[in-house]
Amino acid sequence: MLSLKQRRRAQTVVLGTIAWLVALIIFFPIFWMILTSFKTEIDAFATPPQLFFTPTLENYTSINERSDYFHFAWNSVVVSFGSTIIGMLIAVPAAYSMAFFETKRTKSTLLWMLSTKMLPPVGVLVPIYLLFKDTGMLDTKLGLVIIYTLINLPIMVWMAYTYFKEIPKDILEAARMDGATLFQEIWKVLLPMSKGGLASTVLLSLILCWNEAFWSLNLTASQAAPLTALIASYSSPEGLFWAKLSAVSTLACAPILVFGWISQKQLVRGLSFGAVK
Amino acid sequence: MADLTIKNLRKSYGETEILKGINLDIKDHEFVVFVGPSGCGKSTLLRSIAGLEEVSSGEIFLNDKEITELAPAKRDLAMVFQSYALYPHMSVRKNMSFALELAGQDKETINSKVDEAARILELGPLLDRKPKDLSGGQRQRVAIGRSIVRHPEIFLFDEPLSNLDAALRVQMRLELARLHQDLNATMIYVTHDQVEAMTLADKVVVLNQGRIEQVGSPMELYHHPVNEFVAGFLGMPKMSFLPGKVKSVSASGVTAELTSGYEIEVPVSSDSIQPGSDVNIGVRPEHVIITDKNSSKFQAILDVAEHLGSDTYCYVKTLDKQMITIRTPGDFLGTFGETIGLNLDPLQCHLFDTNGKAVPRLSRAAEVA
Numbered sequence A: 001m002l003s004l005k006q007r008r009r010a011q012t013v014v015l016g017t018i019a020w021l022v023a024l025i026i027f028f029p030i031f032w033m034i035l036t037s038f039k040t041e042i043d044a045f046a047t048p049p050q051l052f053f054t055p056t057l058e059n060y061t062s063i064n065e066r067s068d069y070f071h072f073a074w075n076s077v078v079v080s081f082g083s084t085i086i087g088m089l090i091a092v093p094a095a096y097s098m099a100f101f102e103t104k105r106t107k108s109t110l111l112w113m114l115s116t117k118m119l120p121p122v123g124v125l126v127p128i129y130l131l132f133k134d135t136g137m138l139d140t141k142l143g144l145v146i147i148y149t150l151i152n153l154p155i156m157v158w159m160a161y162t163y164f165k166e167i168p169k170d171i172l173e174a175a176r177m178d179g180a181t182l183f184q185e186i187w188k189v190l191l192p193m194s195k196g197g198l199a200s201t202v203l204l205s206l207i208l209c210w211n212e213a214f215w216s217l218n219l220t221a222s223q224a225a226p227l228t229a230l231i232a233s234y235s236s237p238e239g240l241f242w243a244k245l246s247a248v249s250t251l252a253c254a255p256i257l258v259f260g261w262i263s264q265k266q267l268v269r270g271l272s273f274g275a276v277k
Numbered sequence B: 001m002a003d004l005t006i007k008n009l010r011k012s013y014g015e016t017e018i019l020k021g022i023n024l025d026i027k028d029h030e031f032v033v034f035v036g037p038s039g040c041g042k043s044t045l046l047r048s049i050a051g052l053e054e055v056s057s058g059e060i061f062l063n064d065k066e067i068t069e070l071a072p073a074k075r076d077l078a079m080v081f082q083s084y085a086l087y088p089h090m091s092v093r094k095n096m097s098f099a100l101e102l103a104g105q106d107k108e109t110i111n112s113k114v115d116e117a118a119r120i121l122e123l124g125p126l127l128d129r130k131p132k133d134l135s136g137g138q139r140q141r142v143a144i145g146r147s148i149v150r151h152p153e154i155f156l157f158d159e160p161l162s163n164l165d166a167a168l169r170v171q172m173r174l175e176l177a178r179l180h181q182d183l184n185a186t187m188i189y190v191t192h193d194q195v196e197a198m199t200l201a202d203k204v205v206v207l208n209q210g211r212i213e214q215v216g217s218p219m220e221l222y223h224h225p226v227n228e229f230v231a232g233f234l235g236m237p238k239m240s241f242l243p244g245k246v247k248s249v250s251a252s253g254v255t256a257e258l259t260s261g262y263e264i265e266v267p268v269s270s271d272s273i274q275p276g277s278d279v280n281i282g283v284r285p286e287h288v289i290i291t292d293k294n295s296s297k298f299q300a301i302l303d304v305a306e307h308l309g310s311d312t313y314c315y316v317k318t319l320d321k322q323m324i325t326i327r328t329p330g331d332f333l334g335t336f337g338e339t340i341g342l343n344l345d346p347l348q349c350h351l352f353d354t355n356g357k358a359v360p361r362l363s364r365a366a367e368v369a
């Protein structure tokens, strides 16, 4: 018979092993991508795949020769942050009124908003393309910002709504009694109380914008093209260049990975908001 | 100066009317308590005064200025919530200074006001803590402190003590009474604890299903309830009601025959009462006297006796199956199923007509006795 303590320990070991295995499986493609980016094109194609090889930076230098990485990266940054900021400016007031001034139709409005996310984007590609063409927004960062904001808004409102729902209404009413204006009530009481949740909303929006490929490929050419468009340009008619593709992908993922790494504490706190409280 | 006048206030949620025409005057410095059963609209009325709830019709005046449509922030009222509603991300000091900062007062004034409130409520050592590091009683005091610093026209309390344990509740009750004295402030207080209502109030407002049943001093309500609802609501244990019929009326009172056959003459006005009509006799537990079973024609069987130490509450069943509650001294010894005699003190009995309305007493002397 194992003592309670021993059983606990065994449990921890088993769970730990499983967690590590899952993490490894999830991480493996990323690891392989990074690895491949340091191979020559020939090594990249080798069978069986090589784990040990002489690393080279050739792919990275050639990317910069072929295209201006920083041009694309800057576009990604501007578009992601731009659309996240605008998205939050709309999502917070919307979620505030839905969470604290609920009406009979609030729930169905929310569901309807989310349901728009279930439609295939291709369905509206042509109308949106034409709209963009007529308004001169094709291949502009503004155009991408607008489309990203619209795509992500339902999720952002939903998330902010969920976090706001956790906050007792009394506290906001107390602020109102204390003489707070609507803006002060939101800025000085509501936001500080839900900052963990809102931070993860911001992060999610940034990630979704950063990784978005469908609209950026279809609505941009060169001027406003973000990193996802840069990656796609490497699967060109001249053939696939695995090593270069990996290098450019690594470069595209790196910023958001680093960003996610730094803010992971916030993210985890935010996502498990209700549980920890 | 803080006079509050409410005129014909109504509030509906959809089809359901929650407040059905409230008229109320509250004078400066008064401690007013709203009592009533759960769901009768006490909180709704208080929140309407605070401005947190939009009213459907009617008017609210503060010092002759209409505030019915005014935003809560502009009313200069402070509210203490049942859940305390402290700002969790702010220290105790910040919780208390928040309103003053919003009002744009300068640092020194704010600090002196906060320190003053902290002194009154003995919160000094806790000023730098966050609400989550406080006990329930301490949180409650911070919530009160938050309203004190503002020197509002009126303090509003919604069941502020109901989350505290019994001992703390008594202590906070005393502190609130002292605070009312010290601040000389107007306070409106919602509770469904009658002890709080009786001990704190200058004026009790009894609400029932969105209507005011009676307004008056605690003693007025206790001794002269206007109807069966108020009579039954105030007083622990409850008043007992015995159905009967009017046998005769005279200048000295109304004689009723209870269903048990017992006759009693209650000294109430006979103007509106006809012989033969149905009435209820109401009698409080302390006004029934247990005697030997042979010395009274009114007999009952002892059902349950609750020994509280200082008192014993006896629940007895009359021969016609009516329950009566009796308060006896703590050393009362009775055995279950024993037959006892009862004496009702006619001076202390209440008589309610068919509609449950109290028939006015001939003299008000009874309450002194």
Ligand SMILES: Nc1ncnc2c1ncn2[C@@H]1O[C@H](COP(=O)(O)OP(=O)(O)OP(=O)(O)O)[C@@H](O)[C@H]1O
Binding pocket: B013, B018, B036, B037, B038, B039, B040, B041, B042, B043, B044, B045, B192
């Ligand atoms: N937002 C709302 N929508 C619909 N009905 C409501 C709403 N708020 C309150 N009510 C109803 O209004 C009535 C009065 O509620 P209120 O909170 O004023 O009661 P209360 O006297 O304070 O009761 P308690 O002693 O339980 O606190 C209740 O029947 C309640 O169901």
Ligand SMILES: [Mg+2]
Binding pocket: B042, B043, B044, B158
């Ligand atoms: Mg209530």
